[in-house]
Amino acid sequence: MGRLDIGDVSGYYLHAAELKAEKAITLSDYVAQANRERIHAGEPFGCAVIKRRLKGVADGYVVRDVATDCRLLNRLRDAEELLKEYAFDVWFEHDKQHREAA
Structure with a gap:
């Protein structure tokens, strides 16, 4: 308050x-x-x-708002790219799990 x-x-x-x-x-x-x-x-x-x-x-x-959503999606994209680069197998399973849940 x-x-x-x-x-x-x-x-x-x-x-x-x-x-x-x-x-x-x-x-x-x-x-x-x-x-x-x-x-x-x-x-x-x-x-x-x-x-x-x-x-x-x-x-x-x-x-x-759209500006906030863009910042959030950019952060998510960057985090996934880092995970993909440094731990591809972990990223692959993470991506698979979330695609199946959709």
């Missing part, structure tokens, strides 16, 4: 997460708030986790 708020929940890996469960949804406000709070929390990414009305949390949405 307050001007140095760090988000609503910890443990959302690499993110300051702003949790919302409101009747009226204002994505731009939620994302702006999450982006401010990620700085205070010392996290590289901010996101808003929005619960859908009359649905469970797993049916909700995770929202971030």
Whole structure:
């Protein structure tokens, strides 16, 4: 709470997460708030986790702006390339596992 708020929940890996469960949804406000709070929390990414009305949390949405999403995907790409370069067999099994889960 307050001007140095760090988000609503910890443990959302690499993110300051702003949790919302409101009747009226204002994505731009939620994302702006999450982006401010990620700085205070010392996290590289901010996101808003929005619960859908009359649905469970797993049916909700995770929202971030395009700039944040690009930074996140670039980090993921770079991490996978490093893993692929230094431990190809580990990367191959990791990639296979996640492709099968999709």
